[in-house]
Amino acid sequence: MNHKICPVAMLAQQLIERRSISPEDAGCQDIIAQHLNCFGFTVEPMHFGDTKNLWAWRGSGEKTLVFVAHTDVVPAGDETLWTTPPFMPSIRDGSLYGRGAADMKGSLAAMIIAAERFVEAHPNHRQKLAFIITSDEEASGVNGTSKVVQALMARNEKVDYGLVGEPSSTERIGDVIKNGRRGSLTAQLCIQGVQGHVAYPHLAQNPIHQALGALKELSMIEWDQGNAFFPPTSVQITGLKAGNGVSNLIPDQLHVQFNFRFNTESTYSMIKNQVENLLERYALDYQITWILSGEPFLTPKGELLDAVLNTVQHYCDKPPDILTTGGTSDGRFIALMGAQVVELGPINHSIHKVNESVSIADLQLLTKMYQRIMEQLLLT
Numbered sequence: 001m002n003h004k005i006c007p008v009a010m011l012a013q014q015l016i017e018r019r020s021i022s023p024e025d026a027g028c029q030d031i032i033a034q035h036l037n038c039f040g041f042t043v044e045p046m047h048f049g050d051t052k053n054l055w056a057w058r059g060s061g062e063k064t065l066v067f068v069a070h071t072d073v074v075p076a077g078d079e080t081l082w083t084t085p086p087f088m089p090s091i092r093d094g095s096l097y098g099r100g101a102a103d104m105k106g107s108l109a110a111m112i113i114a115a116e117r118f119v120e121a122h123p124n125h126r127q128k129l130a131f132i133i134t135s136d137e138e139a140s141g142v143n144g145t146s147k148v149v150q151a152l153m154a155r156n157e158k159v160d161y162g163l164v165g166e167p168s169s170t171e172r173i174g175d176v177i178k179n180g181r182r183g184s185l186t187a188q189l190c191i192q193g194v195q196g197h198v199a200y201p202h203l204a205q206n207p208i209h210q211a212l213g214a215l216k217e218l219s220m221i222e223w224d225q226g227n228a229f230f231p232p233t234s235v236q237i238t239g240l241k242a243g244n245g246v247s248n249l250i251p252d253q254l255h256v257q258f259n260f261r262f263n264t265e266s267t268y269s270m271i272k273n274q275v276e277n278l279l280e281r282y283a284l285d286y287q288i289t290w291i292l293s294g295e296p297f298l299t300p301k302g303e304l305l306d307a308v309l310n311t312v313q314h315y316c317d318k319p320p321d322i323l324t325t326g327g328t329s330d331g332r333f334i335a336l337m338g339a340q341v342v343e344l345g346p347i348n349h350s351i352h353k354v355n356e357s358v359s360i361a362d363l364q365l366l367t368k369m370y371q372r373i374m375e376q377l378l379l380t
Helices: 007-016 028-038 101-121 145-154 207-220 268-281 303-316 331-335 360-378
Strands: 042-045 053-058 064-070 090-092 095-097 128-134 161-164 176-178 183-192 234-242 253-262 286-294 321-323 340-343 357-359
Touching: 007 028, 007 095, 007 101, 007 360, 028 042, 028 053, 028 101, 028 128, 053 145, 064 101, 064 331, 064 360, 095 101, 095 360, 101 128, 101 357, 101 360, 128 145, 128 360, 145 331, 161 303, 161 331, 161 360, 176 303, 183 207, 183 268, 207 234, 207 253, 207 268, 253 268, 268 286, 303 340, 303 360, 331 340, 357 360
Parallel strands: 064 128, 064 161, 161 340, 176 321
Antiparallel strands: 042 053, 053 128, 090 095, 095 357, 176 340, 183 253, 183 286, 234 253
């Protein structure tokens, strides 16, 4: 490792070296805890099942700003396709390469260095600075930030602002920030038929044929019209499974999976009721399981959004686009605490890809941005 490089790149390298494939942490949070302990943070491990989580805080003011991050990464795939091994970080042409460089060990390192610099400059800051870090954001997330938030709410911990370091930027740091996300709802549907020989269809009930009308109508429903912040709610059928490959056998069951990405104009119960009413109208014999991965959330204009906008404008001379696009993030759990939530992080063009990378200059800029946001929210 090149010890002459900047602190944020050094810390990012140390984290990338850890093969923390979700839900493994592989020692990343130990490294983070050492840094935070040195600057007066109280660090509380909050482990659930196979997932390691960390809740850390400093200060005791009325307002709390929490930085939200994850130490886990997706698998590297075929490692022979990487120019350099994915868990041996390398610097080439001003960029840091390795799995998790952009998603999101780079921004986690920037958060930590920003916090250290903030505390050095303002050791008696008036408000509370905190971190929630998990080792399971990329996989199920069942025992990650969600469980931490539940535990904090059970003891009446208060969070006012949540800054999530997901890679929100597209072409340059800060060109896009996220102030909300759509909800995600998955349905696993089983249509029951009667098995039989294809030559004797009158003795069977083909669940595929029975379901076609309902599935077509499902795909064409206008759930809502969206609003100024979100596109209309959409549904996609993501899986169909029936039979065992034999051409002369009518199957007895059809399994269908479909996913909704829904906005603040629709709710879980509204969608559920409409789908089940549709299935009843077609007189289908069915069982359905619903999996709510996250409710939609939206942060309107307020102190956090103002601070982020001011920061991006200060360093980039251009305001960001404020969007709610993309999948879900752990910001949805922070929103449950009544907090304002914004996402600001690295450029996302290489995430989950071979030769994932982040510009070191971008990490340095992101560190400055995070520190400025702390100063705007924690010194008054």
